[in-house]
């Protein structure tokens with residue numbers, strides 16, 4: 001396990017299906033910024049890489065019901081991403097938009113950063129809406145066909161690069177929203193129920209998006225490119 005110290009975070013996340021939970025615990029970016037060596041990321045954060053790898057090994061030893069997406073057919077992984085993560089976005093993005101608008105309207109005067117949160121959220125939400133449409137209509141059908149042994153109807157390396165770039169943009173929006181809200185820190189002295197519900201919703205959204213991007217960047221895209229010998 002310790003030999004993995006010099007592997008990238010993405011490689012470890014792809015090999016150990018539950019490792020994202022440990023990366024999350026240590027504040028290690030496992031989705032957009034995952035292409036860096038664990039040893040480098042740990043040095044930057046003053047974390048002992050062996051502690052991280054030890055936690056991953058312990059979790060792997062106890063996990064018994066995790067789906068290993070490295071081994072499932074690509075069509076199944078694509079279907080899972082659409083029915084779980086894209087469905088979540090389609091449900092949550094409009095709900096949080098309304099909630100964010102309401103909280104910004106009510107509390108924006110006393111807490112002007114809420115107006116920035118709303119602005120950032122609107123841009124991210126629209127980008128994500130278009131992003132999942134592109135994946136479902138253009139990229140995913142080609143990956144499914146490839147996974148079933150068919151020929152690629154188009155060169156998927158460019159669309160994959162584009163999707164990865166868009167993931168980075170989403171990651172930057174999430175980082176900004178998290179910084180503006182001090183990591184969704186609750187304060188009972190001035191927060192109403194809607195205010196708190198917004199923070200809970202945004203934190204849940206961030207967690208789901210990170211897991212979603214991890215499955216695409218670290219598992220789906222590398223597996224699809226490997227079928228093309230890339």
Ligand SMILES: [Fe+2]
Nearest residue numbers: 081132135216
């Ligand atoms: Fe997606």
Ligand SMILES: [Fe+2]
Nearest residue numbers: 135163167216
């Ligand atoms: Fe995506």
